[in-house]
Amino acid sequence: MDNALWAFGRVSGIISLVLFTGTVLVGVLARSGRPLLVVPRFSVTLIHRNIALLATAFLVLHVGSLLLDSYAKLNVTDVVVPFLGAFRPFWQGLGTVAFDLVLAVVVTSLLRHRIGPRTFRAVHWFTYAMWPIALAHAIGNGTNGTSRWFLLLAAGSAAVVVGALAWRVSANFLETAKTRQGGLL
Amino acid sequence: MTPVTAEMPMVVDRQGPSGTHRLFAAGNDAGLAEHVQTFGALPSHGVDARLIDVVEASGLTGRGGAAFASWRKIAATVDARSGAPLARKPVVIANGAEGEPLSFKDKALLAHAPHLVIDGLLTAARAVSGGQLFIYATDAGLPAVERALAQRHDSRSVRLVAAPETFISGEASAVVNGIANGPALPTDHRRRLSESGFKGRPTLVLNVETLAHMALIARYGSAWFRTEGSDRDPGTRLVSVSGPAGDRLLEVAGDAGLGDVLSSADIDTSSIQAVLVGGYHGRWVRPMDYRLSPTGPASHTVRPGAGVVHALPDSVCGLETTAQIVGYLANESAKQCGPCMFGLPAMARVLNSLAYGGRDPQLVRELGRLSRMVTGRGACHHPDGTAQLVGSALEAFSAEVAAHLAGTCSKRMGRRS
Amino acid sequence: MSETLHIDWTRCDGRGLCTELLPTLLDRDDWGYPLAKRATNGDRSNVAVRPAHSEAAREAVHLCPKMALSLANQVAGFGQ
Known part of the structure; x- marks a missing residue:
């Protein structure tokens, strides 16, 4: 049983990371205001939301299974408070930080119509911190963290996310950037 | 809304100024003494909820530009107050921020007849059982108002707020935003300011000239107000006239002819090719046989807005x-x-x-x-x-x-x- | 009762989701902002929504990335 939990904990962590990478990419696309080929803008937004929720579900499974697993030596405090863990406290702590950030982002996103755009936006910016922290946690803490295939996956993910960020800050990022250029006197 | 009562002046011991020389009847730089000498003291009794009826009978419209019926604004504020589960005292704001570069009538009014504006503000405040009161004006208008407030004891609840010299600082939601939060920028308002304005309270924003007229209506009644102007545009209004001959401030009867206004300002209409009426948000008209009225067919009337008339000489494109x-x-x-x-x-x-x-x-x-x-x-x-x-x-x-x-x-x- | 879709222009960034969801009511202007096809008394900030489009309008309100939309049964609007 323990072995099964342990294996599931690892796999769900990796799946969660991959899904969060997708969330960030689709989120950047949504922010640009562009449709995705034939997929309309509102669907892009819905995809962003749904991948994010799926990623969060896997993250909860990841944390939950390792909490139940005796080998991981994880306790309830470690889930919320970083850097107190028994095993590789720093790398595990990064995971805790990422988990906390995900919780904050998900809760503010679900409640965004109540809390207003400012708080929502401010907290949402934390995803840009959450993603690299989660990746570092995976490399430093994961059993497969330093195996060749995982490092290749991590490098590939980092490359696309950095690429997306470069596009995000470029001048023509917004769909309407061209027509709005020179709009102001 | 009984016309008979409404027609009756609240205080009958004094005749109002005759002719169109009303708002500046107490003279230039009028202090409290000249003000009271000319207009009498502000009636302290009877000017309350009944004011709405009197203002309705007077036909007074907002002089800030939109020409909205003043009594409706007051009544809406009263309704919002009584309709709210937690009765919050309405806020009343005298808006003296013209913004419009061609307008100078509100500055002049605040400089020369500040007591009339304060009277109007206190009158409106009583009608809506107002709490906080503000006078909002650009720096040019503030010193005279400050001096005027120091001269009287009935206006301690009035606060002065400086408005920035921007075109839109006088827009009603920008006024409320500027006073409550700092930046004088318009806000999205799904709900009327009369329901939810300054810090969510019912808020009444009235132009300073509107308030000055209201102060006189409270004294002399609606029938007196209507002795000038026409049925569709009763009373008088201040007009900032600008053109080749320089700037002139006039008080003219409602529904005045545009040509008459220009002649009164010593502008030779034969040297004028067009007139901008209502300011930068207004309308160019030519020739001059229009009448200045908020209502009426566009072919013969032009909306005075905040009372701006700008004459364009023949030589300018x-x-x-x-x-x-x-x-x-x-x-x-x-x-x-x-x-x-x-x-x-x-x-x-x-x-x-x-x-x-x-x-x-x-x-x-x-x-x-x-x-x-x-x-x-x-x-x-x-x-x-x-x-x-x-x-x-x-x-x-x-x-x-x-x-x-x-x-x-x-x-x-x-x-x- | 007919509803109106209110656009808060101070929030709107013209991302275009609402114009996709309500193509019969909204176009996009030169800069991407929603442009009501029909004005109500010159007002194109409060767009009349027929019951047939009510569901799509609700979706637009929910999905607007800037939370610039809201639905109401009646609108206010008199200023200075």
């Missing part, structure tokens, strides 16, 4: 003048709302092109398209006003437009830069 104004208005956009932030500069560019050398007939069509595009879309009416100005310029200066498209300008003796 109306398209160039309008292009400069639209450039100014585009710059004065709060840059909060997309259609205004991008639409007004686009309009300014096209109009500039038309005014300064462009010969593509599509320019006129493009101006029309952009005007229709920005209209009705924004937190305030800045785009609407700008589109109205542009539309009226194309109409009033249609011959000039044709000349420009043909490569000439009649105001530069055929020479185009």
Whole structure:
């Protein structure tokens, strides 16, 4: 049983990371205001939301299974408070930080119509911190963290996310950037 | 709403000023002594909820530009107060921020008749059982009001707030935002300010001239107010007249003829090619046989807005003048709302092109398209006003437009830069 | 009861989701902002929504990335 939990904990962590990478990419696309080929803008937004929720579900499974697993030596405090863990406290702590950030982002996103755009936006910016922290946690803490295939996956993910960020800050990022250029006197 | 009661002045011991010389009847720089000497003390009893009926009977409309029936605004504030589960005292704001570069009547009123404005504010406050009271004006208007407030004991609840010198700082939601939060920028308002304005309280924003008229109506009654003006535009209004002969402030009867207003300001109408009425959000008209009234057919009446009349001499190109104004208005956009932030500069560019050398007939069509595009879309009416100005310029200066498209300008003796 | 879709222009950034969801009511202007096809008394900030489009309008309100939309049964609007 323990072995099964342990294996599931690892796999769900990796799946969660991959899904969060997708969330960030689709989120950047949504922010640009562009449709995705034939997929309309509102669907892009819905995809962003749904991948994010799926990623969060896997993250909860990841944390939950390792909490139940005796080998991981994880306790309830470690889930919320970083850097107190028994095993590789720093790398595990990064995971805790990422988990906390995900919780904050998900809760503010679900409640965004109540809390207003400012708080929502401010907290949402934390995803840009959450993603690299989660990746570092995976490399430093994961059993497969330093195996060749995982490092290749991590490098590939980092490359696309950095690429997306470069596009995000470029001048023509917004769909309407061209027509709005020179709009102001 | 019994006309008989409403017609009765609340205080009958004194005759109101006769003729159109009303608001400045106490003279220049009128202090409290001259003010009381001329108008009598503000009646302290009876001026409360009944004021709404009296103001309704007077037909007073807002002198800040929109010409909304003043009694309706007051009544809406009273309703909001009684309708709210937690009765919150309404806030009343005297708005003296003109913004409009061609308008100077509110500054003059605050400088020379501050006590009338304060009387009006206290009167309105009593009618709505107001709590906090504000006088909001640009720096030029504040010192006189400050002195006036120091002279009297009934106005301790009035606070003075400085307004920035921007075009839109006098827009009602910008006024409330400026006083409550600092930036004098218009806000999105789904609910009327009378329901939810200053810090969510019922808020009554009235132009300072409107309040000054109200102070006189409270003293002399609605029938006296209506002895000047017409049925559709009773009372008097201040008019800031500008033109080749300089600036002149007039108080004229409602429904006044535009030609008469210009003659009163010593402007030779034969040397004038067009008149901008209502300010930068107003309308170019020519010739001069229009009447100044908030209501009436557009063919014979022109809305005075905040009482701005600007005469354009024969020697100046109306398209160039309008292009400069639209450039100014585009710059004065709060840059909060997309259609205004991008639409007004686009309009300014096209109009500039038309005014300064462009010969593509599509320019006129493009101006029309952009005007229709920005209209009705924004937190305030800045785009609407700008589109109205542009539309009226194309109409009033249609011959000039044709000349420009043909490569000439009649105001530069055929020479185009 | 007919509803109106209110556009808060101070929030709107013209991302275009609402124009996709309500193509019969909204166009996009030159800069991407929603442009009501029909004005109500010159007002194009409060767009009349027929019951047939009510569901799509609700979706637009929910999905607007800038939370610039709201639905109401009646609108206010008088200023200075």
